[in-house]
Amino acid sequence: MKRSLILLSTLALAACATMGGGNSLTVATVSKGQPVTGVNCNVRTAAGSWNVVPPATIALGDTNGDLRIVCDKPGYRTSEFVFTPTGSYGMPGSIGIGLGGGGGHVGFGVGLGFPVAIGGSRGAYPTQVTMDMNPQ
Numbered sequence: 375m376k377r378s379l380i381l382l383s384t385l386a387l388a389a390c391a392t393m394g395g396g397n398s399l400t401v402a403t404v405s406k407g408q409p410v411t412g413v414n415c416n417v418r419t420a421a422g423s424w425n426v427v428p429p430a431t432i433a434l435g436d437t438n439g440d441l442r443i444v445c446d447k448p449g450y451r452t453s454e455f456v457f458t459p460t461g462s463y464g465m466p467g468s469i470g471i472g473l474g475g476g477g478g479h480v481g482f483g484v485g486l487g488f489p490v491a492i493g494g495s496r497g498a499y500p501t502q503v504t505m506d507m508n509p510q
Contacts, residue, residue, distance in 0.1 A: 397433075397434040397435065397436070397437060397498055397499045397501070398431060398432070398433055398434070398501060399417065399431065399432050399434050399441075399499055399500070399501065399502070399503065400429065400430070400431045400432075400501065400502045400503075401415055401417060401426060401428045401429065401430050401431075401432070401443060401445075401502075401503055401504075401505065402428050402429045402502070402503070402504045402505070403415070403428045403429075403445055403447075403453075403504070403505045403506075403507050404504055404505070404506060404507065405450070405506070405507045405508065405509065409429075410447065410450070410507045411427075411428075412427065412447060413427065413428055413445050413446070413447040413450075413505070413507060414427060414445065414446050414447065415427070415428055415430075415443055415444065415445040415446075415505065416443070416444050416445075417432055417434075417441070417442075417443050418441075418442045418443075418444075419434055419438050419439050419440070419441055419442075419499075420438040420439030420440075421434070421435055421436070421438040421439070422435075428445070428505070434499055437459045437497050437498050437499060440456055440457065440458050440459075441455075441456070441457040441459070441499045441500075442454070442455070442456050442457075443455040443456075443503060443505065445505045445507065447507060449509060449510060450507040450508060450509055450510060451507070451508045451509075451510055453505045453506060453507055453508070455503055455505060457499060457500060457503075459497030459498060459499060460497045
């Protein structure tokens with residue numbers, strides 16, 4: 375039983391170590407095809423919020439809800455971008471403990487579940503977004 379628990383713990387830790395991932399996003403701003411500097415942008419996901427001045431690159435981490443970008447600069451209209459990731463998501467992680475018996479024997483088991491993609495890749499944010507700033 376001890377060896378099984380040690381093996382199970384080792385496998386669980388190995389699975390966690392390989393599940394990392396993340397998204398890197400570059401935000402740029404243009405007006406009539408030309409770069410615009412000095413724009414303040416707020417990038418938001420369910421995991422957090424970042425205030426940046428483009429061009430900027432942000433490490434967003436794993437896909438977590440909608441991606442929303444709002445950019446403002448005096449003399450320009452507010453520009454907004456909303457992206458809803460698509461893809462197949464696995465079930466959320468879970469831990470289950472069970473006790474069963476039959477034929478005079480009693481067994482005990484522990485199960486661990488990890489989020490996995492089913493039938494394709496997990497939804498992801500775009501790697502670059504160019505915000506169009508329109509003069510007022």
